[in-house]
Amino acid sequence: MSTTDQSVDLESFRQEVRAFLETAPTPEILEAGRKTTSVFAPFKETMAWQKILNDKGWVAPSWPQEYGGTGWNIQQRYIFTQECNRRGVPPLLPQNIQMVGPAVLGFGTDEQKAEYLPKMLSGEDFWCQGYSEPGAGSDLASLKCRAESDGDDYILNGSKTWTTYGHHANKMFALVRTSTEGKPQQGITFLLLDMGLPGMEVRPIIGLDGEPEQCEVFFTDVRVPKRNRIGEENQGWTVAKYVLEFERGGSTFGTFLVPAMEQLHAVCDTPDASGNRLSDDPILSYKLAELDIDIRAVEHNEKRVNANLKHGENPGPMASLLKIMGTEVMQRFSELQLEVAGLAGLPLQNDALVVGSNVAPIGEESALLAMPYYLNTRAASIYAGSNEVQRSLLAKAALGA
Amino acid sequence: MQYQYTSEQSEFKDSLRKFVQDHYDYESRRHLAKEGNGYKAEYWQQLAELGVFGLPFAEEFGGLELDLGYLMGVAEEFGRGLVLEPMFPVLALAGRLLAAGDNAELKNELIPSLIGGELLIALASEEKASRGNPLIMATSVKAEGGELVINGEKHAVYAAPQASQYLVTAKDESGAVKVLLVAADAAGVTATEYQTVDGARASNLRFDNVKVPASASLFSGDAAASLELVIDEALLVMGAEAVGLMDQLMAITGEYLQTRKQFGMPIAAFQALQHRYADMYIACEKIRSLMWGALQTVGTAEFAESAAMLKAEIGKSGRYLGQQAVQLHGGIGMTDELSVGAYFKRLTAMDLILGGRDYQLSRLIKIRKAA
Ligand SMILES: Cc1cc2nc3c(=O)[nH]c(=O)nc-3n(C[C@H](O)[C@H](O)[C@H](O)COP(=O)(O)OP(=O)(O)OC[C@H]3O[C@@H](n4cnc5c(N)ncnc54)[C@H](O)[C@@H]3O)c2cc1C
Numbered sequence: 140m141s142t143t144d145q146s147v148d149l150e151s152f153r154q155e156v157r158a159f160l161e162t163a164p165t166p167e168i169l170e171a172g173r174k175t176t177s178v179f180a181p182f183k184e185t186m187a188w189q190k191i192l193n194d195k196g197w198v199a200p201s202w203p204q205e206y207g208g209t210g211w212n213i214q215q216r217y218i219f220t221q222e223c224n225r226r227g228v229p230p231l232l233p234q235n236i237q238m239v240g241p242a243v244l245g246f247g248t249d250e251q252k253a254e255y256l257p258k259m260l261s262g263e264d265f266w267c268q269g270y271s272e273p274g275a276g277s278d279l280a281s282l283k284c285r286a287e288s289d290g291d292d293y294i295l296n297g298s299k300t301w302t303t304y305g306h307h308a309n310k311m312f313a314l315v316r317t318s319t320e321g322k323p324q325q326g327i328t329f330l331l332l333d334m335g336l337p338g339m340e341v342r343p344i345i346g347l348d349g350e351p352e353q354c355e356v357f358f359t360d361v362r363v364p365k366r367n368r369i370g371e372e373n374q375g376w377t378v379a380k381y382v383l384e385f386e387r388g389g390s391t392f393g394t395f396l397v398p399a400m401e402q403l404h405a406v407c408d409t410p411d412a413s414g415n416r417l418s419d420d421p422i423l424s425y426k427l428a429e430l431d432i433d434i435r436a437v438e439h440n441e442k443r444v445n446a447n448l449k450h451g452e453n454p455g456p457m458a459s460l461l462k463i464m465g466t467e468v469m470q471r472f473s474e475l476q477l478e479v480a481g482l483a484g485l486p487l488q489n490d491a492l493v494v495g496s497n498v499a500p501i502g503e504e505s506a507l508l509a510m511p512y513y514l515n516t517r518a519a520s521i522y523a524g525s526n527e528v529q530r531s532l533l534a535k536a537a538l539g540a
Numbered sequence: 541m542q543y544q545y546t547s548e549q550s551e552f553k554d555s556l557r558k559f560v561q562d563h564y565d566y567e568s569r570r571h572l573a574k575e576g577n578g579y580k581a582e583y584w585q586q587l588a589e590l591g592v593f594g595l596p597f598a599e600e601f602g603g604l605e606l607d608l609g610y611l612m613g614v615a616e617e618f619g620r621g622l623v624l625e626p627m628f629p630v631l632a633l634a635g636r637l638l639a640a641g642d643n644a645e646l647k648n649e650l651i652p653s654l655i656g657g658e659l660l661i662a663l664a665s666e667e668k669a670s671r672g673n674p675l676i677m678a679t680s681v682k683a684e685g686g687e688l689v690i691n692g693e694k695h696a697v698y699a700a701p702q703a704s705q706y707l708v709t710a711k712d713e714s715g716a717v718k719v720l721l722v723a724a725d726a727a728g729v730t731a732t733e734y735q736t737v738d739g740a741r742a743s744n745l746r747f748d749n750v751k752v753p754a755s756a757s758l759f760s761g762d763a764a765a766s767l768e769l770v771i772d773e774a775l776l777v778m779g780a781e782a783v784g785l786m787d788q789l790m791a792i793t794g795e796y797l798q799t800r801k802q803f804g805m806p807i808a809a810f811q812a813l814q815h816r817y818a819d820m821y822i823a824c825e826k827i828r829s830l831m832w833g834a835l836q837t838v839g840t841a842e843f844a845e846s847a848a849m850l851k852a853e854i855g856k857s858g859r860y861l862g863q864q865a866v867q868l869h870g871g872i873g874m875t876d877e878l879s880v881g882a883y884f885k886r887l888t889a890m891d892l893i894l895g896g897r898d899y900q901l902s903r904l905i906k907i908r909k910a911a
Contacts, residue, residue, distance in 0.1 A: 276870050278802040301871045345876040347885065353871070411669055413678075420671075422898045474859075477892070482666055482696040484892055485742065486734040501732055501744060502668075502695070510737050514885070517866050518874050525870065527812050 152211075153218050160226040163191055171494045172227040176508050177515035179352055180229030181494050182265075182307045189231050189262035198260050199236045201386050206244060206252070207260050213445045221394040230395075232304065235259040239266045239312040241385035242329060246370035246378050255331070267334070269299040269313035269356060270379070276301075277528050279314070280323040280376065284358060286315040286330065288365075293317070293330065295338075295361040301522075305354030306343045308334050314375050329375035331367040338362075348511040349489055387454055392465030393438030396472060400434050403427070403476055406505050417479060430475055433468045440464060456536035459529040466519035466526065473509075473516040480509035543832045545613055553613030555590060560621035566879040569622050573739030573882075577702055579625045587625060588657025596636050601651040608773060608838060612780035612831075619784025622882055624739055626660070626699035632777040633770070634663040634699075634707050637719060640766040641758035646721060650705070662703040664694035664722075664745055665767070672895025674709065674767050679747065681710035681718050688757065690720060690728075690750040696893060700724070700743035701733040707758065708747065709767060716762035726750055738889040739882065771894060772847035773838065779831040779850045782858050782890060786824040789865045789883045793817070796869055813868060820864050823857035845907050848900040854890050855897030862887035 164172075168191075171184030192198040193207075200216045202208035211219065223230070240259050243251055258264040275282040284297030295315060305311070311332050318326030334341065338361040343351030370378045407418040407427065418424050444457050454461075477484050483506035491498040491507060500507040520526040545553055563583060572578065587593065595610045597603025604610075611632060618627060635654050638647060638661070653659040670676040679692025690710055700706060706722045722729065728750035731743040759766065797808035797817060807813055830853050834846035862884035866873035873880050891897060 271871065274801075276802060278804075281802075281804075347866075347874055347876060347881045349876060353874075413669065415669065417671075420898065420902070422901055426898075477888075478896060478898065481671060481892060481896070482668065485696050485736045485738075485889060487737060488734070501734060510888075513888070514737075514881075515874075517863060517884075518871075520867060521870050521874065525867075527810070530812065 147212060147215065149214060149218060152215055153222060156219055156222045157226075159195065159197075160222055160228065163195070164188060164226070164228050167494060168229065169227060172229040174492050174494055174508070175229050176348065176492065176511035177352065178230070178519070179232060179303055182232075182304060184494055185229040185232055186262045186265065188228055189235075192231070193261045198231070199240065201389065202236070202240065202244065206256055213448060217391065217394065217442065217445060220391045221397075224394045225398045227398075232265070234266045234268055234303070234308075234312075235262065235264070237386060237389070238268055238382060239310075239331075241382045242312065242369050242378050245381045245385070246329070246374075251331075251369065264310050265304070265308045266310045266312055267302050267305045267308035267354075269302055269305075269311045271301045272298060273300050277525055280327070282314055282316060282327065284313070284315050286317050286328060286363070288317070289362075291365050292362045293328075293365060293368075295332075295358040295363060297358055299356040299358075300353070301344075302341075302354045302356050303352060305334070305341050305356055306351060310334060311356070312369075314379060317372050317375075324376040326373055327375035327379075328372050329369040329378040330363060331369060332361070332363045336361050336363070347514040347517070349487060350511075352515075387448060387458075390441045390444070390458070390461035390465060392461070392469060393434065393441045396434045396465075396468060397438060399472060399476075400431065402505070403472070403479060406479060423479070426475055426478075430468070430471055433464075433471065437461075437464055437468050456533050459524075459533040459536070462523060463526050463529050463533065466516075469519055470516050473513040477509045477513045480506035484509040484513075541836060542609070545609060549609045549613050552591075552610055553617060556592070556614050556617040557620070559586065559590060560617050560623055564621040564623055566622070566882070569624065569739075569879075569882070570876070572624055573735070578735065578739070578741040579702060583625050584660075585657050587627070588655070592627065593631060593635070593657055594655045596631065597639055597651050597655060601647065602655050603651070608776060608835065611777050612835070615777045615781040616784035616787075619781035619786075619886075620788045622739070622785075622879065622886065626662075626702055626740065628774070628777060628781065629662055629698035630654075630660050630703070632774040633665075634661040634703075636773065637663060637707055637767065637770045638758065640770055641719065641763075642760050643755070643758050645755065646758060650721075659705065660699060660703040661705045661707060662697050662699040663709075664697045664700065664706045665709045665771070666695050666697070666893070667693060668695055672899030674771055674895075675717065675764055677709060677711055677717075679708065679710040681712050681720060683712075683754070684751075686754060687751045688718075688720060688754060690722065690747045690752065692747050694745045694747075696736070696742050697745055698736070698740055698742045698893070700731060700745060701741040706745065708745075709763070717759075717764040717767055719758040719763045719767065720752055721756040721758065722747070722750060722752055726752070736889060738886040740889075768844070772844055775847045775851045775894065776831065776834055776838070778890060778894070779827065779834065779854065782854050782887065783824070783828050783831060785883050785886055786827065786858065786861050789861060789880065790820060790824055792880060792883075793820070793865045793868050800870075807868075816864055816868065820861050823861045826857050827853055845904065848895075848903045848907070851895060852897045852900035852904070854887075855900070858887040859891060 168184050168188045171181040199207050200209045200211050204210040243255050272282050286293035286295050313330050314327050315330050317328040338359040340357040342355045344353045346352050410416050444454050483502035486501045491500045594603040595606050598605050665674050667677050682689045704724050708720045708722050710718050712718050728748040730746040733743045736742050798806050800807050830850040834850045837843045837846045865880050866884050872878055
């Protein structure tokens with residue numbers, strides 16, 4: 140904690156955040172937080188929370204202040220996320236603030252900024268990410284969704300897939316192919332479009348937990364105005380890379396894992412009717428202790444990277460490390476949480492997981508999430524650069540190859 | 541030393557394989573898991589006709605009286621095809637426990653209709669606090685005026701929504717384990733039915749002063765040893781199912797690695813994935829070996845140990861294999877639309893029922909200390 144801005148009193152900042160969080164979220168928003176079974180929280184309530192944060196001016200801590208950022212330093216940002224997770228509000232969906240926002244901030248015209256940024260912040264628009272395609276996953280640059288020039292428009296043909304919350308979105312930011320010349324990265328363009336344009340079709344995909352979270356999106360002669368382009372034609376790869384680097388030190392797995400682990404400990408320490416505690420079992424206690432170590436390491440990895448950023452260091456290979464460790468410790472946490480739930484993890488309870496459904500869980504409330512969370516968390520080592528790809532990047536950087 | 545199915549067992553197993561291939565493509569399985577009561581009565585009858593339900597029972601009841609290897613063969617094929625018909629809970633658990641009892645009248649009444657496929661019966665043994673140990677239970681049974689009165693709660697009773705009768709474990713005043721036959725519609729029984737993550741049907745059952753006649757008790761003495769033994773033998777059947785699941789997952793994943801292309805080549809070309817696949821192969825073979833090893837100890841003093849080892853390993857290697865099959869498929873592995881996820885979920889559920897890895901490890905420690 141020694142490397143922070145001396146001018147900011149972090150403790151009083153924490154108190155200010157806490158005081159706000161105490162009263163700001165509605166019961167529905169808190170219920171959505173409790174019923175979050177993946178990185179993508181329940182849509183409606185999470186967007187309601189985004190609006191409240193926007194009204195407070197706290198929705199986009201990483202953005203420049205002139206466009207709605209908070210002006211907080213990186214430690215304050217970490218504290219803010221910590222306190223949000225401690226309070227149990229749903230995490231904001233990353234698409235608006237962390238994904239498309241930075242692209243517009245970095246490469247948009249003034250006109251585009253004025254048109255799009257305010258509604259990204261308020262949540263009036265919800266943006267989905269149209270990058271991946273059936274044939275282009277880890278090898279994103281091989282994407283084929285074609286944008287043909289036609290006067291002032293592009294005409295799109297092809298498809299996107301794994302589009303998270305595509306069925307909730309009214310806007311999409313997409314990478315499309317505008318040229319097949321040269322290296323594949325060189326013929327890609329970053330495009331903004333409305334969902335529901337003529338020729339577009341959205342098909343939700345049912346996930347392992349039985350719920351639709353991702354979508355397929357099909358384009359047949361979909362007309363998109365060229366003024367919706369961000370950056371130059373064929374410069375889309377540069378825009379996408381800029382977005383990835385925008386939030387240096389943005390890794391916050393620790394802020395989630397620490398309070399989640401505290402809750403798991405509490406469940407294990409609570410005596411049952413005959414006075415037995417799960418934590419009396421030496422084998423379970425051993426596993427809890429091992430996980431405690433890993434979570435502590437994740438937390439300090441993140442704080443250390445943040446602290447050193449101040450000295451102008453680039454997180455470099457640490458970004459891959461944080462992603463690998465954060466997601467894999469999260470997966471281990473999800474395994475242990477399921478083991479603790481035991482038999483109570485078996486029933487499918489999709490109805491009880493709907494916010495406002497008032498369907499009582501079968502068994503303990505603490506076990507309700509265990510299975511869907513376990514299943515959904517398997518995705519964490521697949522998305523945002525699979526952990527195999529991240530390990531290759533890390534090795535390459537570490538070996539200096 | 542048996543390390544593979546005998547030719548007679550293989551023959552029987554092959555007939556089941558054909559049955560599964562004819563009836564179980566993934567799409568129809570997906571529907572069956574979601575709709576109605578989660579199995580087809582018509583298939584159940586066909587399985588009866590194939591002789592599956594007669595396998596473990598004595599000839600006096602009309603059974604085939606064949607050794608456990610046959611049932612394992614069936615389970616392996618059921619695993620490979622993700623079959624939902626509740627053979628495991630009805631036959632390997634409840635049916636075999638019934639056969640182990642000494643209540644001739646009950647056996648004469650029930651076993652023939654089990655064999656014929658008319659009766660579905662479920663074993664209600666697990667409780668929240670038992671954490672896998674079948675001898676830890678809060679459910680009680682008391683003699684009251686010539687009747688037996690049952691109170692307690694059982695969790696995750698597989699096949700209960702499909703069964704008309706339950707075998708309920710309970711402790712009497714002396715602390716002895718009793719197994720009681722209770723009709724599903726008996727007064728005082730409350731069932732919370734649900735679909736499980738692995739596509740099956742189960743219930744949480746509450747018994748509030750449920751009364752049964754003294755003749756509904758399956759064992760005259762303490763049933764503890766029989767209960768443990770039957771469950772351990774069922775773990776062998778589960779082990780075989782796990783092997784079937786894993787073999788199929790390996791085949792599906794191997795095929796995907798060779799056909800999915802990224803960066804202009806099949807992803808099988810990436811060494812990281814080759815090594816992962818090799819580790820999955822190792823995980824699969826570990827369970828296969830532990831399974832055959834355990835079968836060899838049936839009827840010996842080492843059996844409990846080898847059954848616990850097998851189940852503990854399903855909780856580790858089975859889970860690993862399922863997780864990695866999803867991982868190597870990337871996004872498509874996370875969907876309900878591909879069978880990979882269903883295999884993964886069945887392997888996940890296996891560790892939660894009948895004592896997970898932690899419980900089995902604690903058992904192994906105890907067995908070693910006692911030796
Ligand atoms: C829950 C979830 C949400 C998502 N949301 C979105 C979204 O909103 N928008 C969007 O555009 N996309 C989204 N995606 C897609 C995601 O970006 C892709 O799944 C990811 O890029 C991997 O691509 P793939 O699924 O095609 O797998 P593939 O790239 O086909 O990978 C299959 C396997 O091969 C491995 N592999 C691939 N290449 C290599 C290599 N060179 N070396 C070693 N191993 C390799 C992978 O690690 C993986 O294990 C989402 C995915 C998930 C699971």
